[in-house]
Amino acid sequence: MEMFLILMTVGLFSVAVFGVLLLASTRPPEPAPRQPELLLKVPSRFFADDRVPRSPQAVPIEVLLLQIERHVRLEQAAAEAFRDMPTPETLWAATVSPLVH
Numbered sequence: 351m352e353m354f355l356i357l358m359t360v361g362l363f364s365v366a367v368f369g370v371l372l373l374a375s376t377r378p379p380e381p382a383p384r385q386p387e388l389l390l391k392v393p394s395r396f397f398a399d400d401r402v403p404r405s406p407q408a409v410p411i412e413v414l415l416l417q418i419e420r421h422v423r424l425e426q427a428a429a430e431a432f433r434d435m436p437t438p439e440t441l442w443a444a445t446v447s448p449l450v451h
Contacts, residue, residue: 421449 424447432440 417449421447 424445428443428445431443
């Protein structure tokens with residue numbers, strides 16, 4: 351008889367827990383708080399800062415490509431140096447490239 355009462359109590363408790371979870375999952379989501387229209391009209395400046403002077407000159411794409419190619423060649427040379435003689439010094443040695451990865 352005691353085992354039956356324990357099983358009934360555990361069963362009713364689990365039904366109550368699952369009922370609460372079901373009610374919580376089927377409840378409609380709360381509406382998002384409305385932002386004041388003044389904030390919606392202000393432009394976002396996350397990536398831009400008006401205080402920083404902008405460079406009027408554009409860098410030609412060829413210059414950028416040459417810098418990237420030089421960086422890749424230097425990184426490959428560093429990798430080959432590590433492959434030929436793997437030591438902690440060659441693993442953590444900085445390359446001559448001005449670009450930082």
